[in-house]
Amino acid sequence: MSTGTDRGTGRRALITTAVAVVCAVTVLAAPGTAFASPAPTPTPSATPSASATPVSNKDLEAVRTKLDALYHAASVATDAYNAAEEQTKKQSAEIVELAKKIVKGQEKLDELKDRAGAAARSQYRTGGIPDEAQLLLSDNPQAFLDGTGRVLQGQRATKGLISELTRTQQDLKQYTADASAQWQQLEKNRQAKAAATKKITTQIAAAEKLESQLEKQEKERLAKLEQQAALKAQTAWLDSGALKDATGKATSPGKAAVAYATAQLGKPYEWGAEGPSTYDCSGLTSQAWASAGHPIPRTSQEQWKQLPHVAVKDMRPGDLIIYFADASHVALYIGDGAIIHAPRPGRTVTVAGAGSMPILGVVRPDA
Known part of the structure; x- marks a missing residue:
């Protein structure tokens, strides 16, 4: 035993x-x-x-x-998945627009060809006799000269028609090449999404x-260890004086974004989700600011790249705090050193200490 x-x-x-x-x-x-x-x-x-x-x-x-x-x-x-998903949506929309341009361009090309054909048939009916010969053979020279003016106008119109026909053909060629390039990139993004999903x-x-592998009591102890680690990091961050001079007040859009995020508390985390019942971290922040009338990039990395940066000491409720050196997590600052975020699988949208994770920086959607 x-x-x-x-x-x-x-x-x-x-x-x-x-x-x-x-x-x-x-x-x-x-x-x-x-x-x-x-x-x-x-x-x-x-x-x-x-x-x-x-x-x-x-x-x-x-x-x-x-x-x-x-x-x-x-x-x-x-x-990476979210970025590929956004690019896929964008490229699909661009392909649709290019398809519309190709259809319209082909219709225009057909019309121009019909007009060019009519002009050619009209020239054929005149017999192609040189102007000098027509003048000699004419019983009314003045009428001929008047007609010559109209002919010159017609020639200029024909040249314009040919130029427009050439431009339309070139446009169609470019639209087709652009559509092909978009399809190739679309396939690459589909592959990127598949790899990220795996x-x-x-x-x-x-x-x-x-x-x-853990027993119930061990899971409880593990949860306490996680809480202790987060509290230790938050305490160290506050003790550093990071918020000592922070006096920023939320703008009206910032208040709207915080209100939206607050209403999502308790909803489960789900990767790739943008609500309304589940969220990932950047899905929550992007939807919060969309609800406030300020659309922002979908991913935490693009939010970090594209939105204006502000100092931690200057942040105000509604700003976004970006975490980790690779900008892989984002939360909405709600004031008093606290955030609302969607942490990870198995967790729900919750309030946490802003300094409980390594801060990369702060960005402001409504700068």
Whole structure:
């Protein structure tokens, strides 16, 4: 019969193995990466009962660190997916517009060809006799000269017709080339979306598998460790004096964005989602500002790139705080050192400390 010590040792080994497997899965997400099959997961019969020695805080801290890494990787991939999705929508719309231009251009070309054909037939009916000969043969020279003026006008019109015909043909050629290029880029974005989807699901599945190895009490302890880490980071950020001189007040659009985000509290996180029932981080912030009448880029990385930057000490409610060096997470600042954000899979839209994660910078949608 196994002793409690044996069961505790087995339990720790199980968690250690799970963390090691997840490390391999993190590498798995990189395209074209070869990897060895992970060690087999112990069978259910090897899983200890609730009476087994608990997993140490050190092991749980390792789990927390690895979970953070997995969900961060999923967040990066989500941004890539969202960017590809936005580009796909944009390119699809451009292809539709180009198709309309091609149809109109072809109709115009057909009309111009008909006009050119009529002009050619008219010239054929005159017999193509030189002007000098027509003058000599004419019984009314003045009438001939008047007619010559009309002929010259017709010639100029014919030249204009030919020029317009040439331009239309060139436009059609360019529209066709543009449409072909858009289709090629559209296919690349579809492939990018597929790759991002695979990475997201792989990372989330690995995180969920790792969490599933924990007993209920261990999950509760893990949650406390996460809370303690967030509180420690928030306290350090506040103690740094980051908000010491912050006096910014929300604008009317900023208040509207905060009100929108507040109304979403408690709704589940879902990658790629923009509401109304689920959100990812940038889906929440982009919809909050769209509701305030200020459309902004869809992804956290584009929000960081395109929106005006402001100093942390100057931020005001409604501003967006961008997190991590790769701008992979974003939250809406609501004042008093707090944010509303959609954290990650398995969580809901919630209020948190603005300094609970590494801040990259602050951007202002209504600068």
